[in-house]
Amino acid sequence: MWAILSILVENKPGILFKVTHLFRARDFNIDSISVGVTDNPEYSKMTITTYGDEKQIDQIVKQLDKMIDTVKVERLDEHKTVYRELSIFKIKLSNANDSMEINKLTNAYGGKVHDVKKDSIMVELTATPDQIKAFEELAKPFGIIDVARTGVAALQRSGAE
Amino acid sequence: MNNMENMIGAKALMTAMEKEGVKEVFGLPGGANLPMYDEFARCNIRHILARHEQSAAHMADGFGRVSRKPGVCFATSGPGATNILTGIATAQADSAPMVAITGQVPTPMIGKDAFQESDIIGMANPVVKYAFQPRHASEIPEVVKKGFFIAETGRPGPVLIDIPKDVQQNESEMVFPDEFKIQGYHPWADPDIVAVEKAIDMLMHAQKPVILAGGGTIISSAFAELQAVAEALMLPVVTTFKGKGAFPENHPLCLGPIGMHGHAEANKIMSEADCVLAIGTRFSDRSVGTFEEFEKNLKIIHMDVDPAEIGKNQTAQLAVVGDVQMNLRIMVKLLLQKAIKKTEETPWVKHVKETKSYWQENLKLHPGEMGAAKLLRKLREILPKESIITTEVGQHQMWASLFYDVIQPGTFFSSTGLGTMGWGFPAAIGAKVAKPDVPVVDIAGDGSFAMTENSLATAVLEDIPVIVFVMNNFTLGMVAQWQRTFYDRRMIGVDQGKYCPDYVKLAESYGAQGIRAESMDELDKAVRDALSSDVATVIDIPIDPEEDVLPFVAPGTSLKDMILPS
Numbered sequence: 095m096w097a098i099l100s101i102l103v104e105n106k107p108g109i110l111f112k113v114t115h116l117f118r119a120r121d122f123n124i125d126s127i128s129v130g131v132t133d134n135p136e137y138s139k140m141t142i143t144t145y146g147d148e149k150q151i152d153q154i155v156k157q158l159d160k161m162i163d164t165v166k167v168e169r170l171d172e173h174k175t176v177y178r179e180l181s182i183f184k185i186k187l188s189n190a191n192d193s194m195e196i197n198k199l200t201n202a203y204g205g206k207v208h209d210v211k212k213d214s215i216m217v218e219l220t221a222t223p224d225q226i227k228a229f230e231e232l233a234k235p236f237g238i239i240d241v242a243r244t245g246v247a248a249l250q251r252s253g254a255e
Numbered sequence: 256m257n258n259m260e261n262m263i264g265a266k267a268l269m270t271a272m273e274k275e276g277v278k279e280v281f282g283l284p285g286g287a288n289l290p291m292y293d294e295f296a297r298c299n300i301r302h303i304l305a306r307h308e309q310s311a312a313h314m315a316d317g318f319g320r321v322s323r324k325p326g327v328c329f330a331t332s333g334p335g336a337t338n339i340l341t342g343i344a345t346a347q348a349d350s351a352p353m354v355a356i357t358g359q360v361p362t363p364m365i366g367k368d369a370f371q372e373s374d375i376i377g378m379a380n381p382v383v384k385y386a387f388q389p390r391h392a393s394e395i396p397e398v399v400k401k402g403f404f405i406a407e408t409g410r411p412g413p414v415l416i417d418i419p420k421d422v423q424q425n426e427s428e429m430v431f432p433d434e435f436k437i438q439g440y441h442p443w444a445d446p447d448i449v450a451v452e453k454a455i456d457m458l459m460h461a462q463k464p465v466i467l468a469g470g471g472t473i474i475s476s477a478f479a480e481l482q483a484v485a486e487a488l489m490l491p492v493v494t495t496f497k498g499k500g501a502f503p504e505n506h507p508l509c510l511g512p513i514g515m516h517g518h519a520e521a522n523k524i525m526s527e528a529d530c531v532l533a534i535g536t537r538f539s540d541r542s543v544g545t546f547e548e549f550e551k552n553l554k555i556i557h558m559d560v561d562p563a564e565i566g567k568n569q570t571a572q573l574a575v576v577g578d579v580q581m582n583l584r585i586m587v588k589l590l591l592q593k594a595i596k597k598t599e600e601t602p603w604v605k606h607v608k609e610t611k612s613y614w615q616e617n618l619k620l621h622p623g624e625m626g627a628a629k630l631l632r633k634l635r636e637i638l639p640k641e642s643i644i645t646t647e648v649g650q651h652q653m654w655a656s657l658f659y660d661v662i663q664p665g666t667f668f669s670s671t672g673l674g675t676m677g678w679g680f681p682a683a684i685g686a687k688v689a690k691p692d693v694p695v696v697d698i699a700g701d702g703s704f705a706m707t708e709n710s711l712a713t714a715v716l717e718d719i720p721v722i723v724f725v726m727n728n729f730t731l732g733m734v735a736q737w738q739r740t741f742y743d744r745r746m747i748g749v750d751q752g753k754y755c756p757d758y759v760k761l762a763e764s765y766g767a768q769g770i771r772a773e774s775m776d777e778l779d780k781a782v783r784d785a786l787s788s789d790v791a792t793v794i795d796i797p798i799d800p801e802e803d804v805l806p807f808v809a810p811g812t813s814l815k816d817m818i819l820p821s
Contacts, residue, residue, distance in 0.1 A: 104438065112380055119381055149566060156563040162385050162405065162440045 096125070097151045098177055098248050101140040101158055102166040105131055109163050113140060116161065122146065122154050126179065126223070126245035137165065141177075141248045143223070170250050177248035181226045182208075183217045186237030196236060203229045214239060259430055264392035265290040265423040268356070269298040271399035274431060277327055279688050281305050281314035285331020287371060288358030290423035292329075303688065303717050306709040308335050310681040312342020313707065316351045317645060317685030320668050323476070325352040325406040325414070326685055332358045333371030336417070337378065341675060343413045344382040348672025349497065350474060352411035354402050355383075361421040362390060375417050384412030390419070392427040397435055404435075409442025410561040411474060444562070444577040451585045453573055454532060454556045455595070458488055461530030461554065463603045466490045467513070469542075470497030470671070471535015471559060471579050478502070478664035480583035481534065487590045489597040490532070491607040493521040495542040497671040498535070500661030508604075510611055514542040515808045516653035519817060520614040522808065524607055526815040530554040535579045538568040539672070540810075548813035558582055619820040621802050624775055627651070627726065630796060631658040633775060634696070634724060637782045641666060642694040643686050647679035647703030650732035653804040655698045677706030683721040684714055694786055696722045701755055702731040704793075708758075711765035714791035722785040723793045728800040729755045736803050740818075762793035771795045 103109045110129055117124050125143040132139050144154060151169065158167045170177070187193055196215055200207050205219035219229055223246060230238065262270070268291060272280075279301045284292040295302045305311035308330040315326030330339045336357040346353040360369040376386050385405045387398045395418070402414040458464045466485055472478070472494075481501060485492050485508050492502045493510045496517075502509050511518035513525045525531075533555055536542070543549040550569050557564070557571035558579050565574040575582050590596070600608075620628045631654055640662040646652040646669040661667045668686065670678035683697040697704075704725050714721055729752040738746050762769030768790050772778040778796060785792035805820040 108376065108380070111377070115381055149570075153563070153567055156565070156567075160561070160563045162437060165439045 095145065095147065095151065096172075097144050097146070098170040098172055098175060098246060099142045099144065099155065099158070100168045100170050100248060100250070101142065101164055102132070103138050103140060104163050104165060105136055105138045106163065109138070110140070112161060112163060113142075113158070116157055117154075120153070120157055122150065126243070128245035128247050130247070141246050143246050168250070170248055175248050175250050177222060177246050178220050179223055179226060179246045180218070180220045180244040182242045183219070183230070183233060184239040184241070185215050185217060185233050186239055187211075187213050187215055188237070192236055196233070199229070199232055205229070259428060261426060261428050263290065263424055263426045264389075264395050264418065265294045266297070267392065267395040267429045268399060268418070268423070269294045269300060270429075271396045271431060272300060272327065273298060275399065275403045276324065279303060279318070280327040280329055281311040281318070281685065282329025283308055283311060283331065283335060284329075285335045285358060285371070287332035287360060287420050288329060288335075288423070290420065291356070291358065291418070302329075304713060305681070306712050307707070308338035309342045309677070310707045310710045310713070312339040312353070312355060313345065313675075313678050313681035314685035314688070314710075314713070315353050315355070316342060316346045316678070317668065317682030318689045319346070319352040319411075319685070320349075320682070321643060321686040322689040323352070323407070323474075325354045325403055327354045327356065330355070330357050331371065332360055332375070333373045336373050336375040340378060340382065343379060343415065345670050345673045345675040345678055346413040347382045347384065349670065350411050350470065351413070352407040353413035354406050355413060355415045357415065357417045358423070359388070359417045359419040362419045363421070365419065375415070379415045382413070383415045386415040386417065388417045388419070389422055392422050392425040393429060395422070396429050396431045400432055401435055401437060405437070405440065410471075444560075446577055446581045446585050447575050448585055450573060450575040451582055452589060454558070454575060455586060455589060457530055457554060457556055457573060458490065458532060459595070463528045464488070464490055464530040464532070465524060465528040466492045467495065467525070467531050467533045467536060468492060468498040468501040469495045469534060469536025472498055472501035473665050474535065475560070475578055475580040476665065477534070477580035477583050480580055480587055482506070483587045484583055484590070487587070487596050489601065489604050491524055491604065493525050495536050495539065495671075496656055496669065499656055500664055500667035503662055503664060504660035505662055507608065510607070512656050513814060515544075515810070516656055516804050516806065517808070517814070518614070518657060519618060519806045519819065520611045522806065522814040522817055523610055523614070526813070528553060530556070532556045532558065534558045534583070535560070537564050543569070544808050544813040544816075545811060621799065623799055625773070625796065625798050627654040627798065627802055628658040629775065630726060630778065630798070631655060631698070633778055634698075634782060635659050637779065637786070638694060638696065642696060643668070643683075643690060645669065645679040645683040645686060645695070645697045647697065647699040648674045648676045649700040649703055650728070650736065650804050651698055651700040651726040653733070654726070657804070659698070676703040680704060680707050680721075680723055681710045681713075683723070684710060684719050687719050687721050694722065696724055699723050699725045700732055701725055701727040701729060701751055701758070704758070705751070705755075708761060711762060711767050711791060711793070715766040718789070720789050720791050722782075723791070725758055725793060725795050726798050727755070727758065727795055728798045728802070730800045732800070733804070735800070739803070758793050758795040762791075766790070768792040769795065771797075773797060
């Protein structure tokens with residue numbers, strides 16, 4: 095199963111290393127990770143998505159919770175959470191129609207087009223990982239030159255605690 | 256109330272340690288920790304010079320396990336710091352309280368690949384409970400206060416404090432805090448009365464219940480509570496190897512350690528049990544064999560201070576999180592309130608006692624005069640019950656588990672998690688410093704003793720008269736046993752014979768006492784001489800290099816698949 099973990103950590107050097115090392119040492123997987131300082135500069139919020147069975151996810155949460163630098167560890171219910179990832183695609187343009195087709199596709203997914211060149215186009219898409227994956231599949235036939243993704247950022251909806 | 260004073264970082268360190276009650280530390284000086292060492296001349300802390308930083312860490316570890324206060328070790332930067340890593344990892348694996356203090360290159364040199372620079376924080380993070388690197392002298396008092404608190408509370412463990420040289424030398428206004436906050440650290444869970452009540456109910460309704468006492472029972476000193484629960488509910492007690500001695504091994508309900516080299520009767524009864532009260536244990540593979548097989552048809556009540564241990568290796572039907580002594584006390588109280596005290600032996604308890612008798616009478620032992628069982632039973636016969644035992648790692652360690660009965664709880668210590676050869680002797684020195692009035696014996700093998708034998712210099716120089724009981728088969732015995740058992744007797748890299756030093760002469764060369772014992776009479780005399788000696792003594796006991804440790808549960812098999820002596 096896929097799980098979203100929200101981890102509030104003290105904003106100190108070396109914490110990212112400790113968290114990622116924990117995953118490696120315990121043989122857990124990191125599917126994606128994003129980190130940023132919160133509105134209170136003393137803390138950073140990490141969002142980690144991971145795969146595992148119920149027992150593994152439970153262990154990941156417990157081991158993260160045990161870390162002294164983690165202030166709060168939550169497993170978020172994806173149905174009660176707003177979660178998004180930013181992705182940027184550089185897609186090949188082989189003929190005059192391609193640009194129009196990619197524009198249509200981008201609009202359908204709520205993305206933005208940047209930096210249109212004669213032979214390539216850049217698309218920015220903020221969506222769920224599944225939507226990004228679907229866009230990628232549809233963009234593949236045009237030829238994806240490069241892609242960059244940020245990892246998921248997530249917050250639980252109010253009243254869902 | 257906070258006290259303010261102007262002083263350099265190194266002096267603040269010593270002052271803060273004195274406030275924590277530190278009286279002895281173990282270590283080695285070097286360039287990057289000289290300002291700290293200079294302060295030893297002006298404080299009331301005794302510095303005990305080790306001959307290798309790993310040994311200094313093991314000494315601190317032994318001190319910490321016996322005193323239940325963090326043992327402190329010092330090392331310089333670079334290789335000094337990397338040398339203590341094995342000692343730190345050993346303490347982490349066995350949840351021993353320790354504070355390791357390393358010197359570091361000055362802050363402007365950090366990251367510049369300076370002479371004797373190592374990123375010890377980065378290296379140590381995976382094997383410490385926490386690591387600090389103060390960047391300003393004024394941080395030192397609070398760092399020390401937090402470090403000691405983290406090391407000894409909850410599930411104990413090692414804490415590293417890495418102090419750059421300029422931070423040691425800089426002067427600052429120091430505030431020694433009485434209070435502090437660590438937001439993400441919650442070492443104490445409230446006692447769980449509801450869960451304890453459920454546990455009693457489960458144990459009362461089980462047909463074949465047992466207690467499995469782990470190392471956490473010893474760490475929390477829950478000896479009296481464990482005995483009260485076992486006797487009230489008439490529960491047979493098995494232990495893990497780390498839990499050996501949590502319960503008196505001469506008690507009729509005690510079956511001793513389970514596991515790879517557990518007692519036959521303990522493995523047998525554990526395999527038959529339908530419900531286990533597992534106290535302060537992480538269900539190590541060495542204790543339980545294959546995880547899936549162990550939990551089959553077994554209801555597990557898991558009592559542990561560390562919530563992350565619940566469900567890690569075994570699925571618990573009931574978790575009781577919190578300090579085990581506190582929760583066992585509640586259990587004792589509830590049993591008294593409910594007037595639960597079993598007086599009649601159940602068929603299960605009868606069977607347990609019969610099983611114990613059978614194996615104690617029928618386990619085949621080495622026929623020679625100097626067989627392992629005979630040696631260790633002789634040692635037990637002579638030593639006062641309060642004597643502290645440490646062990647090295649190998650066959651002798653497992654023989655000690657099998658044949659040396661711990662009578663007074665909390666007097667047996669071993670590197671059970673990391674299995675660090677060379678741990679026992681320096682740990683014995685640390686233990687003796689913690690409890691100078693009690694005999695301390697390191698049960699050793701020739702291979703392990705070779706790893707930290709130079710700690711003899713510390714034992715002699717510092718007047719720490721410990722006893723090293725070397726069961727010498729001139730072989731890396733446990734590896735040799737595995738090569739005999741699993742590798743068709745292809746004996747590679749295990750024969751120390753030609754290159755094994757004469758341990759009697761070696762001891763004498765350090766100014767210690769060396770005695771060779773080649774008969775039971777000589778052994779008897781040697782142990783008695785060592786006990787009355789005021790210098791460290793090495794007793795060298797040649798034994799049969801072909802003697803195996805049996806019973807044996809091979810890796811990847813279950814407790815009921817014991818290989819027994821034929």
